[in-house]
Amino acid sequence: MADILQTLILGLALGGVFALMGSGLSLVFGVMRIVNLAHPVMIIAGAYVAYWGFKLYGIDPLVMLPVAIVILAVIGILLYKLVFEREARSAKYSEMTVLLTFAVAMIVEGALGGLFTNTQRVTSPAYATDAIFIGDVFIPTGQLYAGILSLVIIAGLALFLKYSRFGYAIRATTQNREAAELLGVNVSMVALVSFAIGIGLAGAAGSLVSFVFSFFPAKHWEWIAVLMSLVVLGGMGSLLGTVVASFLLSVIAAFVGTYIGATWSTMTFFLALFLILLVRPQGLFGEKPELA
Amino acid sequence: MMSIAFQDTSNVLQARAEHNAKLALRADRKRVTWFPVVVLGLLLALPALQFVGNYNYVLHLILFTACYATMASGWNILGGFTGYISLGHNVFFCIGGYFAGMILARYGVSTLVTAPLAGLICAAVGYLIGRITLKTRGPSFIISSLALVMIARILFDNWHFVGGANGVALPANDLSVVWAKLPYYYAFVVLAAAAVFVSYKIKHSKFGLGLRAISKDEIKAESAGIDTRTYKTLAFAISAAFVGMAGAIWGEYLTYIRPNIFLVILVSVNMVLMCILGGKGTVAGPVIGAILIVAFNEIFVATLGSSELNILASGLIMALALMFFPLGVIGTLAAKHRLPRILNWD
Numbered sequence: 001m002a003d004i005l006q007t008l009i010l011g012l013a014l015g016g017v018f019a020l021m022g023s024g025l026s027l028v029f030g031v032m033r034i035v036n037l038a039h040p041v042m043i044i045a046g047a048y049v050a051y052w053g054f055k056l057y058g059i060d061p062l063v064m065l066p067v068a069i070v071i072l073a074v075i076g077i078l079l080y081k082l083v084f085e086r087e088a089r090s091a092k093y094s095e096m097t098v099l100l101t102f103a104v105a106m107i108v109e110g111a112l113g114g115l116f117t118n119t120q121r122v123t124s125p126a127y128a129t130d131a132i133f134i135g136d137v138f139i140p141t142g143q144l145y146a147g148i149l150s151l152v153i154i155a156g157l158a159l160f161l162k163y164s165r166f167g168y169a170i171r172a173t174t175q176n177r178e179a180a181e182l183l184g185v186n187v188s189m190v191a192l193v194s195f196a197i198g199i200g201l202a203g204a205a206g207s208l209v210s211f212v213f214s215f216f217p218a219k220h221w222e223w224i225a226v227l228m229s230l231v232v233l234g235g236m237g238s239l240l241g242t243v244v245a246s247f248l249l250s251v252i253a254a255f256v257g258t259y260i261g262a263t264w265s266t267m268t269f270f271l272a273l274f275l276i277l278l279v280r281p282q283g284l285f286g287e288k289p290e291l292a
Numbered sequence: 293m294m295s296i297a298f299q300d301t302s303n304v305l306q307a308r309a310e311h312n313a314k315l316a317l318r319a320d321r322k323r324v325t326w327f328p329v330v331v332l333g334l335l336l337a338l339p340a341l342q343f344v345g346n347y348n349y350v351l352h353l354i355l356f357t358a359c360y361a362t363m364a365s366g367w368n369i370l371g372g373f374t375g376y377i378s379l380g381h382n383v384f385f386c387i388g389g390y391f392a393g394m395i396l397a398r399y400g401v402s403t404l405v406t407a408p409l410a411g412l413i414c415a416a417v418g419y420l421i422g423r424i425t426l427k428t429r430g431p432s433f434i435i436s437s438l439a440l441v442m443i444a445r446i447l448f449d450n451w452h453f454v455g456g457a458n459g460v461a462l463p464a465n466d467l468s469v470v471w472a473k474l475p476y477y478y479a480f481v482v483l484a485a486a487a488v489f490v491s492y493k494i495k496h497s498k499f500g501l502g503l504r505a506i507s508k509d510e511i512k513a514e515s516a517g518i519d520t521r522t523y524k525t526l527a528f529a530i531s532a533a534f535v536g537m538a539g540a541i542w543g544e545y546l547t548y549i550r551p552n553i554f555l556v557i558l559v560s561v562n563m564v565l566m567c568i569l570g571g572k573g574t575v576a577g578p579v580i581g582a583i584l585i586v587a588f589n590e591i592f593v594a595t596l597g598s599s600e601l602n603i604l605a606s607g608l609i610m611a612l613a614l615m616f617f618p619l620g621v622i623g624t625l626a627a628k629h630r631l632p633r634i635l636n637w638d
Contacts, residue, residue: 100611
């Protein structure tokens with residue numbers, strides 16, 4: 001019984017972090033219809049921001065989080081201006097952008113690898129290795145903090161989308177780009193800002209990830225499929241869907257890891273992605289099969 | 293009335309058939325068939341250089357190019373003709389390599405003999421996988437192909453029968469250093485020629501026409517009576533077969549099979565990149581792309597010598613090619629009516 005509870009807690013703790021990792025991806029797809037394969041490598045870049053802040057100046061990764069958001073958001077704006085703005089009217093837009101983001105992922109991975117080498121890194125603030133014991137079960141504090149903070153950030157994003165005027169414009173663009181444009185929404189501005197927010201969220205996720213997982217530039221290939229499974233299961237573009245899917249899959253993965261074997265735990269995400277794409281490509285909360 | 297209408301139709305159809313035959317004849321007369329044949333002849337005669345010195349490096353480069361030309365041409369059948377971009381074709385490179393490699397390691401049968409069999413196995417696996425993943429389209433097909441690589445990587449890393457992540461060492465052949473590369477050289481040159489020939493044949497068949505229709509608009513193709521599902525699954529199987537055969541021989545050439553030789557992202561990226569750079573959906577494109585990328589890699593690795601920078605450079609080339617050069621060398625030249633006739637293999 002304690003085993004089951006323990007596995008459940010570990011799964012839930014990671015679920016929050018996964019939700020934040022996937023939310024930026026979901027937002028960018030919702031507004032711009034870009035399947036951003038470069039999102040995971042941006043998370044790694046954010047993790048490096050936190051890592052160097054911690055390593056060089058001893059700054060806590062949680063303090064570095066806003067810095068990582070700003071740096072990554074600026075990178076996002078540059079990327080949008082340089083690459084995606086001119087592709088907006090391309091005929092095979094969705095396929096083109098997948099391949100382009102794939103190329104961007106390679107560029108960033110190569111740059112990070114060239115600058116910082118491919119050794120495994122992790123930031124180690126005191127709480128990262130600590131745990132809270134409740135009876136027989138323990139909660140790792142690092143994952144707990146990361147999970148809670150992730151949910152706070154996602155809640156902030158949801159409130160921004162729901163109640164601010166700009167969030168309203170973003171949601172309108174997600175629902176129907178042409179209609180939003182007709183009603184006077186500056187669609188390209190919305191796209192730029194939500195792309196920057198999306199990549200900024202990758203930065204936030206990165207600084208949390210930096211003390212939850214060990215990372216190195218080439219690790220993002222694994223995360224591409226993991227994050228895709230979350231976002232596709234949740235329904236591309238649905239924030240709530242991404243959160244639900246993250247908790248669901250990360251709990252399943254935790255159980256697979258405990259009872260079948262740690263190597264098979266990531267397999268859960270890959271198989272899930274495969275199955276969802278085939279059985280229900282619109283995901284849990286998606287309305288129509290956008291991706292198919 | 294009816295009979296007259298029918299008579300008219302048959303006349304029109306006959307006239308059209310005659311017109312088409314005339315066009316085809318004209319195209320055939322303009323086609324420079326001798327050029328690829330001469331290139332192939334030169335490549336087959338080239339190892340004679342070994343009598344006067346040691347040109348193993350030259351042979352290696354051509355062998356490597358031919359290996360990638362085979363794979364890129366194979367990829368092109370699915371990615372270029374049919375329009376389904378797969379980033380996971382190195383899975384078949386891996387399956388082919390492991391199938392033939394394990395037979396070599398256990399029973400000592402050379403992969404040169406088992407390569408066609410490896411091709412068949414990969415075609416069968418490709419057919420089954422294609423049956424499932426080709427239900428998706430566009431971006432989700434690309435994502436599912438990436439997931440396939442991840443699944444294959446975990447399976448091969450943990451499959452103890454084939455040595456897990458450490459892989460299996462294969463016996464080297466007992467030829468002298470000067471001649472050791474020759475069997476693989478000839479195998480790859482013949483494979484590349486076969487891949488180009490099959491691409492050409494497919495492009496000029498009803499099957500190829502159906503594939504191109506699918507890449508333009510699948511729903512219209514379906515409603516025009518094309519069995520799209522069978523067509524694209526067959527295209528998947530054929531392209532998997534070529535990649536698998538290349539993998540089979542590549543394993544013996546390296547005398548080692550290991551997941552991180554086959555299942556690295558750079559292998560599948562190279563296939564895609566060669567086709568985009570050379571010209572997606574053309575017969576000569578993948579070959580031109582293979583020559584360009586192998587030459588570029590050779591210069592790049594020789595001067596900078598780092599795999600990280602190699603990834604960076606591949607990404608840069610891919611992004612720039614997609615943004616400014618989407619038709620590739622052959623496609624761009626053809627669009628400007630500047631394509632030299634010796635490169636028009638379509």
